[in-house]
Amino acid sequence: MAAAMVWWPRFLLLLCLTCKTSTFYVPGVAPINFHQNDPVEIKAVKLTSSRTQLPYEYYSLPFCQPSKITYKAENLGEVLRGDRIVNTFFQVLMNSEKKCEVLCSQSSKPVTLTVEQSRLVAERITEDYYVHLIADNLPVATRLELYSNNRDNDDKKKEKDVQFEHGYRLGFTDVNKIYLHNHLSFILYYHREDMEEDQEHTYRVVRFEVIPQSIRLEDLKTDEKNSCILPEGTNSSPQEIDPTKENQLYFTYSVHWEESDIKWASRWDTYLTMSDVQIHWFSIINSVVVVFFLSGILSMIIIRTLRKDIANYNKEDDIEDTLEESGWKLVHGDVFRPPQHPMILSSLLGSGIQLFCMILIVIFVAMLGMLSPSSRGALMTTACFLFMFMGVFGGFSAGRLYRTLKGHRWKKGAFCTATLYPGVVFGICFVLNCFIWGKHSSGAVPFPTMVALLCMWFGISLPLVYLGYYFGFRKQPYDNPVRTNQIPRQIPEQRWYMNRFVGILMAGILPFGAMFIELFFIFSAIWENQFYYLFGFLFLVFIILVVSCSQISIVMVYFQLCAEDYRWWWRNFLVSGGSAFYVLVYAIFYFVNKLDIVEFIPSLLYFGYTALMVLSFWLLTGTIGFYAAYMFVRKIYAAVKID
Template sequence: MLLSQLHWFLVFINGFLYVNGFYIPGVAPVAFKKGQKIEVKAVKMTSTHTQLPYEYYSLRFCLPKNGTIVYKSENLGEVLRGDRIVNTPYEVHMAENIKCRLLCHKKDEPINWSVEESEKVASRIEHKYYVHLLIDNLPVATRYINPETSDTSIEQGYRLGFMAKGKAYINNHLKFLLKYHKYNHDSYRVVGFEVEALSVDKDEMVFIDDSCLLPSERQIYGVDAKPQLVNEESGTRLFFTYSVEWGESDISWASRWDIYLGMGMKDVQIHWFSIINSLVVLFFLSGILTMIMVRTLRKDIAKYNSDDILDDMVEETGWKLVHGDVFRPPPQRMLFAAVIGSGIQVFLMSLITIFVAMLGMLSPASRGALMTAAILLYVFMGLIAGYYSARLYTTLKGKQWRQAAFLTATIYPAVVFGTCFFLNFFILGKHSSGAVPFSTMMALLCLWFCISLPLVYLGYYFGCRKQPFQHPVRTNFIPRKVPEQVWYMNIYVCIIMAGILPFGAVFIELFFILNALWENQFYYLFGFLFLVFWILVVSVSQISVVMVYFQLCGEDYHWWWKSFIVSGGSSVYILIYSIFYFFTKLEITEFIPTLLYMGYTGLMVLTFWLLTGTIGFFAAYTFIRKIYAAVKID
């Protein structure tokens, strides 16, 4: 029976593979006439070494011809990501090639960077910064050939420059390699945007008006090439040039993102292996736990419901003995209800965001859409969180519902906002575009206090008017003494034991998510993430039920807080792995990037603890109500 269920479940989830490849564009396709101008925009500069993004014009690059920098209006997610989309002086026209063109200044008037400006550029090059451009909402990509393995990979953006013998050289010539798909006889669509970034010394260039002649390809890529040095001692004189090369392609407009998403598709087999392995372990564990728990519970319930003369002896041990205390309200009931309410909010936000992203509605073409959706969903889920938090609070005999509602609406956002506000000072000190502007902070506060907070209060209002959750047994007036517990029921031991299985379920996806967050990669395998999410829910629920059952068998009825804390035990493993990832995978050495990583990791761990702790609590709560409803209580 178990193998049959597993077979059909695997057949069902196999459909998600096709969902993974399904792409709903984030914007409508744009058709261009031949010769029509296509705007080239700059997004930002990024580095995996510093994790501090910068605006394109934070360095003295060529300005647009009219000298006016125009910032594109951005959504909330784009601003929080550090995107600052601006116009550039590059002129590109549909299906028209450009051999080589001087970008700005005259042929006898190169750009002069001062010593300070040169040092700034050299520092960015040393930290391996990438420049990100857009054409028709399509990000630029670079083909990078590993000199050791000769493997070709696709990188987002192009490298600002390179280091050689301790000196910095800037890539001052961009060769745009563009692809178009012919929509009809006179309409074209952009379906590819790559760049070859070259470093060419100004003395190697020959100019004819605003056109230029570069050294031969042999010289550019060979040992005889003379790249453009960034002189940190006396300043730098250089030219910026570019060329454009168009080519027709069979790639459709809807498939033009495949080259970027393909960066993760080579790891699909790893995802499938991880998920199938987790499912097999989960199903067999479920079978074992079901047999043990059902048999044990059946024996217990049969004994407790027996009219045998030995009833009194039976009742001296086991989980039935604490029936008069098992539903006794925990200490800090208001805080407990607030924490569970926040967990519900995080759970619903995560579930809906992943589901919508799995359907392709939050495609990478809509930059910042995923983060914007997550924030808005969290805000509007305050209504449901307030409702269930209120019902739990009234069940625990709480009376101060207004204070409880305020705590529910503020406890988690306050920690997140406070941490981000603290880190923002350090980002501001580095003049990074990753610093959240004051206006955006005010917008977030308005979402919090003007929408989320009232919705939580509204949820509390309706929740308090509903009947509290019904318990199958009454609570005694005098609490009973809890006997000394065995060593393995110590809360720290329980956390370590309970966290292993859920962490094993999310480990592989966590690795890819961390790569997307810190290694400047796309993550778009939300079909896999959706499956992993439900594996996590089931595994946490099972572990929570088992832990609470053994706790009650030890006549310890203080399960409320413990079920929440122990169920979040996988967060400890996530914290340990994140620290391991930092030291083994990332190349961060400076204080501020380290502080940012640890700060955001702390928020991630807290969020995951809230999520899994809430799942575990409701699983344990449902289990306890079921088993005590099944026995006869005199």
């Protein structure tokens, strides 16, 4: 056992390192080669803030606009994320330096912001908004140089720890004054490709950084050619934005190129290590190992107990009568009695199967690198389409279970399966979308996209659910090993620890322990606009989650049957999803301690989308636990001799 405890963490670490998604590109996505002075287009994506959770289009603020504004055709995932990729006024040429250029200026005249525009810019700065730009599909990053003190030979030495944050801050506040970052120093890194002597050099963009600065109008010297001279050192003051009056300023930028040894295939490494996640690796592995061994111990206990029970029940002697005074065998005539509302139960379980298939495929494909962050919006687009097409499996499982539970109205059951869970999701999203519309945010799903989603729901998912339900209902129902009595058996009074809510608390803690650290990274990616790429860890945690949910569900249903309570169908489904309760508690903790949200609509968005996450997680874990318990119950009652 000691040797296993030492070997398993090393094995899991190696597995996670192997499965870690690095800069893998989908086959067919080729790098873009640039030659000297070729244009490198700088595009804007959106403005985001973790305080408001409301993304906005780049030109919702009075930035300099080109003569023709062209929006990129986004995929479904980009639209749902609020991305509105558009061209900008920045003129960047490959390997060509620019010391200082003035944007949208005629005859060296500064830009004048109206009172309304000044108020809007000041509001966005106080709300801590970030601006997101891309160059050759690489997002811009701001370098953060942190210093840590290390003691070496009793001498303090400062070591520079370089980290990056996604995008750049729109501005900053200081002593009740608001300042705008009106000068951007772009630093682009290129990799020179090996070419033959008689061929022109080929370059590839491998990193995109920016140093935002705030420079007062009076400190900038400009000429009629839209060139400018930056002040040296600390001889300048920041550009203040007064929201109560008009403000005059320059928007300027500079471009600096540096050669890099980073190859194009590894250029996303910088962005995927923006947060220091290595310190959490061993914590994740430790929680996985603990859950693995606890599940193994629970399995050993219940298997040994079951073997003893089955051996005693199958004895043909005088002891049999005394043994049957209590135990799970007594309820054999009622354990497969159909529960109340079998149509709703089978519909929820069908949606759970649909979710399970979708999540399993998405995580596995993402683990292989096919849905890397470089494929913007691909993860969400794939998840939406997979959920639609997995309706055939959800309908099939729901139809067969509904027939097993003595159901007869299969058409109504199929409609319930296809509309119950998706209808709740669509209803909540529609209400939240109305609030986002009211804020004129780019995160609001456009009406044509909403119509397209409805067409996908009723044109793809609904027919596939009906198709699967039809074949599932026609298939032979699950074969129960014992017959059901006509008269229900009286259920004895249950102890306090057999209460349903207590069972949810007991059953949910172990699966939640398998994934709560990974949950932190997922929440950071969703609510703090960070990249999530640890799909190797996520796949491993998902497998452990399935195992732990199955183990706990089997243990809980065994204890319930031993207490002679045969109403396990709904109870097991609810209890198996108990970890969703802890996810809700953790979401509240994350909201209070990690986020700085104080307004009503951002809070409503957070808890609205969190409610959808908790509901989906409850369906997923409840379905896993239900089918594990159902197989277990059929197995144990098939192993005993019943007259």
